[in-house]
Amino acid sequence: MDQALQELLDRRQIEDVVARYARTLDWLDDDGQASCYWPDAEIDYGFFKGKAADFLPVVMDIERGSDRRWHMLGGLIVKFHSETTASSECYGIFAGARRQEDGSLAGNLYGGRYLDEWEKRAGEQGDEWRISNRLYLVDWQSDLVNQPDFTPNPDFPLPTAQIAESGHPLYRPM
Structure with missing residues (x-):
């Protein structure tokens, strides 16, 4: 029973890291994004292959180049190999x-999967799980044209937030 309970706790910690990964990209939280990877993690996104410490400034610059960004990860499956190592796969x-020359917003929608290796190591807050190796695979892409601006639609006025830099007033560290 103790091993099963520990595995549930460890799985929950990994789920939190996956959620934090998406959230910190969208809110442009550099430190939060860094907390998802061990600095020596091997990263392969195709356009970048190397260590996580070198990847973070690259990916955050890409995210800052977008006027709007949104990540959703799900379908996470985790397999534990030991008390300190695991593998996972999830869809994203x-x-x-980005703002176009005509003033409209347009971009892309991507679907892919994250093939991750995990290690539980001593961290700032005790033992913690972080990504130690990541391979990102793109499965499909679709164009997004004529996206809504950052002002509410008068016919259906839902709130909007333009996140152009770190430290947005609506961002709540969690």
């Missing part, structure tokens, strides 16, 4: 949009 959808 990412949408990004």
